[in-house]
Amino acid sequence: MSIEKKTATELLSLNRFNVDEEVPHIVLDKNICAGCVEKPCLLVCPAVLYKLDKNGEISFDYAGCLECGTCRIMCKNKGIVKWEYPRGTFGVSFRQG
Amino acid sequence: MSEADKMDVIIIGAGPAGIACAYILAQAGKEVLVIERAETPGAKNVTGGRLYTYALEMVDKGLTEEAVLERKITHEQIMILSQDKAISIDYHDPSFNREGQVPQSYSILRAQFDEWFAAKAEEIGAMVACGVKVDDLIEKDGKIIGVVAGEDEMYADVVIAADGVNSFMAQKAGLIKDISAHQVGVGIKEVIELPPDTIQERFNLKPDEGAARMILGCTEGIHGGGFLYTNRESISLGCVLMPEEAAAHGKSVHEIFQDLKMHPAIYPLIAGGESIEYGAHLVSEEGYRGIPQKIYREGFLMIGDAAGFVINTGYSIRGIDLAIVSGVAAARAVLNTSASDQVGPAYLQELKNIELLPTMQAVDGYADLLAIPRIYSSYPRIAVGVFERLFTVNGQKPNSLIKNTKEVIKSNGVSMWQLFKDVLRGYKSI
Numbered sequence: 001m002s003i004e005k006k007t008a009t010e011l012l013s014l015n016r017f018n019v020d021e022e023v024p025h026i027v028l029d030k031n032i033c034a035g036c037v038e039k040p041c042l043l044v045c046p047a048v049l050y051k052l053d054k055n056g057e058i059s060f061d062y063a064g065c066l067e068c069g070t071c072r073i074m075c076k077n078k079g080i081v082k083w084e085y086p087r088g089t090f091g092v093s094f095r096q097g
Numbered sequence: 098m099s100e101a102d103k104m105d106v107i108i109i110g111a112g113p114a115g116i117a118c119a120y121i122l123a124q125a126g127k128e129v130l131v132i133e134r135a136e137t138p139g140a141k142n143v144t145g146g147r148l149y150t151y152a153l154e155m156v157d158k159g160l161t162e163e164a165v166l167e168r169k170i171t172h173e174q175i176m177i178l179s180q181d182k183a184i185s186i187d188y189h190d191p192s193f194n195r196e197g198q199v200p201q202s203y204s205i206l207r208a209q210f211d212e213w214f215a216a217k218a219e220e221i222g223a224m225v226a227c228g229v230k231v232d233d234l235i236e237k238d239g240k241i242i243g244v245v246a247g248e249d250e251m252y253a254d255v256v257i258a259a260d261g262v263n264s265f266m267a268q269k270a271g272l273i274k275d276i277s278a279h280q281v282g283v284g285i286k287e288v289i290e291l292p293p294d295t296i297q298e299r300f301n302l303k304p305d306e307g308a309a310r311m312i313l314g315c316t317e318g319i320h321g322g323g324f325l326y327t328n329r330e331s332i333s334l335g336c337v338l339m340p341e342e343a344a345a346h347g348k349s350v351h352e353i354f355q356d357l358k359m360h361p362a363i364y365p366l367i368a369g370g371e372s373i374e375y376g377a378h379l380v381s382e383e384g385y386r387g388i389p390q391k392i393y394r395e396g397f398l399m400i401g402d403a404a405g406f407v408i409n410t411g412y413s414i415r416g417i418d419l420a421i422v423s424g425v426a427a428a429r430a431v432l433n434t435s436a437s438d439q440v441g442p443a444y445l446q447e448l449k450n451i452e453l454l455p456t457m458q459a460v461d462g463y464a465d466l467l468a469i470p471r472i473y474s475s476y477p478r479i480a481v482g483v484f485e486r487l488f489t490v491n492g493q494k495p496n497s498l499i500k501n502t503k504e505v506i507k508s509n510g511v512s513m514w515q516l517f518k519d520v521l522r523g524y525k526s527i
Binding site for chain 2: 002003006018047048067068069085091
């Protein structure tokens, strides 16, 4: 692969993740999200994990989370009802950092 | 663990702050346990980044020589971008790296550095428990006496929060509220692998030398900037953006960064390389004024990013050295006091003695300078515009530099009065 503009998905595939399939570390209340006009999460997540599906609803997958916390602090209407670090050993493992 | 067989100190987080603290405590014979949620120290961390070595030498003389570091920084660079144009400044100062002296700073990669540093602390007797997330603090009679991790409870005379910018531990201790968006920037970084020879050619470096570069005008007007550090076999390229402004700007932070990567003045530096990692992390942007009112309570101290110890002057960003120094200050406070209610005040005093707080206070004004929005939008355009006219030769009679400059300022929508006010504000700030 040469240097080029990459999608977030391509970039995330470079990282090592150990996804916690049992306990999601971020949980949304999509009813609250549906009422949120600004939806800053769509723009501020470096991993672009917040997307709009074809019905205009927020779709979110915590699996590629870089654990930066930007979505939590930018969440306007508190649709993010849970934001914790993943349980020990789970989540992203940077090999460079 | 029962309350009877408690540790002297429990440190939450095996980053540079926590490990520096543990190292000194263990060296003095204290029983210290560092708890880290990552599988290995450093695996949850992202830096720009560089380490100023004075801090490491403060922990133990000679540590720098053993440390897992990348390149000693011999070239301090500033780059101003506008559209497809660029101004580059390259400051080379051999006195930062004299023969026989410890070089002033090194580029680093945290996964490697933190793991090495934690292993050093273990060698001298600290315990480091990885893959364990601390969920809560234990409080008794108004004093923090331990931590909860899953099913386990662990006790200590002092609990030290070294859990980084998102300090949930400081929140649980009631010393801070959740961070608000204007206090932080979001840092995004790609590590791009390149052969050492290529890096040396492109940055005019000898084999062990490195460059550190701050980039202005690459954030589409958003408060923030870019950075580039040369590692031994890779380049760390990234940017920091204020998330509130990014959201208002209407373009994904990922997209803004990808465009920076492809800028005609940046791309040739990384061309032919291979991206090997994509990371992101919050960075405290407020400096001295962002330090919480209280950074301790009985049985509990905050160090490093958890306490907001970051300096951003625009031309350099310091966090890791301050983290280490605060860890040293906390360790000294623990070692020099016997009454538990005296540890906190002693820590605050150590932070002053060690010149951390005075240093941060001295550069506090930079936050006012960097709050001028035009620094990220019209001023880089003006600087580049002036250079463009300066270097344009087309056979026509040139205007005077003053006239050119005035025209460029005006064409970028800035009045002379506004410029004067900003210069005055900048002058007062720094």
